[in-house]
């Protein structure tokens with residue numbers, strides 16, 4: 562079994578980006594600027610956004626955090642997005658999800674200028690991704706592809722079972738894995754809550770990508786020897802013995818499954834850190850594309 566070390570690879574990617582930013586600075590160019598909009602005080606979202614801002618600082622990006630109260634109206638949020646769209650100093654921005662229930666998520670995501678949509682959530686970017694055109698690929702699926710690439714995991718013709726059909730992970734990764742390329746060219750099955758016999762499918766899988774959010778869902782008796790396991794689940798399980806009051810666990814019963822896996826991502830330290838690295842990569846891409854357009 563070999564660990565797919567997302568923490569290590571994400572640090573390598575951040576170091577590579579930092580070198581490019583240093584060169585931009587040296588040449589007197591504008592450095593990439595990422596803004597994050599957070600509405601409300603969801604604990605996990607505060608952690609993620611804090612981590613994104615800290616990462617920006619580390620690699621020399623400019624960053625702006627716009628923290629709005631839980632009671633912010635949809636109209637006020639759309640107004641803020643419009644300002645960010647127009648602000649030529651901002652190369653890319655994200656609206657952290659989930660949003661409060663009184664705000665229509667789809668309406669908000671559609672208001673983001675696709676050229677600044679470094680989360681890749683706008684229908685234009687999702688559609689372009691699905692059609693193999695230049696786009697912004699959502700950070701989590703992009704991170705999974707990069708991890709497979711850097712560890713030279715063979716995906717060609719492999720049966721990949723994706724568990725979960727979310728717009729952010731399951732749906733896009735099922736498309737990316739089936740596309741021509743390396744990684745890619747996989748034969749993909751997309752399983753979800755209405756799938757009849759998930760175990761029958763996972764037992765046939767060469768690669769399993771689980772993005773379900775159910776702690777320790779995937780057990781050793783559900784996988785064959787030599788399977789590649791990508792665990793996208795990050796669930797906070799309440800635990801009074803921990804100082805923070807919870808511990809983090811994935812969708813995979815790591816203890817049992819790792820004994821049969823050829824490659825496996827740990828949680829934490831697998832897909833999670835890759836997500837942030839690829840968001841930064843997308844922001845660098847946004848800066849480069851804006852620069853190329855303005856020349």
Ligand code: GUN
Nearest residue numbers: 655656657658659680700
């Ligand atoms: N919530 C969970 N994952 C993400 C993500 O990748 N981007 C944003 N904006 N919100 C999220």
